[in-house]
Amino acid sequence: MSELKIDRETMAKLSKSLAFIISPTDPTVVALKTAAESGLDKDIKAARQLFMKLKPGHRAAALEMLKA
Numbered sequence: 001m002s003e004l005k006i007d008r009e010t011m012a013k014l015s016k017s018l019a020f021i022i023s024p025t026d027p028t029v030v031a032l033k034t035a036a037e038s039g040l041d042k043d044i045k046a047a048r049q050l051f052m053k054l055k056p057g058h059r060a061a062a063l064e065m066l067k068a
Contacts, residue, residue, distance in 0.1 A: 012036035017065040
């Protein structure tokens with residue numbers, strides 16, 4: 001999972017999934033949404049770092065929701 005590559009569209013979808021799972025105001029959700037909208041490298045890096053710090057169950061649930 002440490003080599004997970006996600007594009008802007010996927011970040012937007014992940015932010016929506018995590019908003020449902022955790023909270024729309026969670027820093028990871030906000031960072032993913034910001035990165036998806038801006039596309040800036042610094043925003044993408046910050047969002048990825050926060051995503052990787054989530055509980056494994058939350059990460060897995062969000063990724064599973066993308067498959068549906």
